[in-house]
Amino acid sequence: MTDIVSEIILTIDGAARGQESPAYYGYTGPEFMEWLAQKNAQPHRTLIGRKTLDALSNIPAAYQDDDYRRMTESPGWVVSSRLSRVGWPGFTVLGSGFLDEIRAERAGHGAEIRTMGSLSIVRQLLAANLLDRLRLIYCPLILPQSGVEPFFQGMCDQKFKLRDQRVLDGEVVVLDYRPDGRPHYA
Template sequence: MSATYTFDVFMSLDGFASIIPEGDWGGYWGKQGPELLDHRLRTYSDGCRVVLGATTFREFAAMLAAADEFPDVLDPWVTAMRQSPTTVVSTTLDEPLDWPDAAIARGDAADVVAALKDESDVPIRSHGSLSMNRALMVAGLVDRVQVTVYPVITGQTGAQPVFAGAADFDLDLLESTLLDGSIHELVYRPRLHTRAD
């Protein structure tokens, strides 16, 4: 049986995964609370394999190296994610990686993830890695899109639009969870939209 693959992403209500350097929101847009942090810890403590693209891996590594500036990066769920077996899809990074139990997989992300889905005995999760996951959605390899929507609009400071340039998809809602009274986690099954002729 094939392992499930979840594209896990945080975003503002207007669809941005991050902010420009001049933005003053802080991690989680300053909206995290105990329910979110506990939920994230459970999610990554239940056993999974993590898949990251090279850009997201570099961003995580830089934040971990500068933990004094980014204290949220030391949240327990991030530690649990970092301790999970991790595959980094890259043609530009070299080993060794400063990440426990991480290995580089060279080649096309779709080929790498298809093989991992066949081999893995635990669910596969990918946090961020926007361009890689958009391509994996088109390839039909993403089983679940888990979007955590924060109660902010970042029209002036938003960066990295989550679905910019993505194909069209129909989404079947699988789960909806309200965390800390204002953060919505939505889990969908994506299906590539086919035009009606």
């Protein structure tokens, strides 16, 4: 069976994006960057939504390095009801029935499927019991004024089991969880 992993970079108060925040909220220490490079070097297929595709496609050409090109050429999917194709050679468009396609891919033996951003997709994978690991990457700041996209908003009650934890550069905390069903009271 193929694992489905969601990696979400958050603030301590759960914002998945800041209106004025740079990539990784500005936390780009050497351990964090090395950890990201190691994760991205592992075989995986990417699952993203249209908004994430748009954001990544708008990265200036000067920053589209070898890692960026490898991402666009590697196998993956974009979930969209509006698009019929994308300009990234490794990606295929999935429509509203994407969960059935991902369920079939999960039953196979290919490289892990990893979401990037795409909070709606992560929520749907969790609700459909298709997510194997939720990796929360906490940057040490709160953004009550400029934080947007509260990650946990709109999710059903869910419990998890901690699989692994790590502190990078003495400040970024990585928590790797496995979904563990509904809480007993739910």
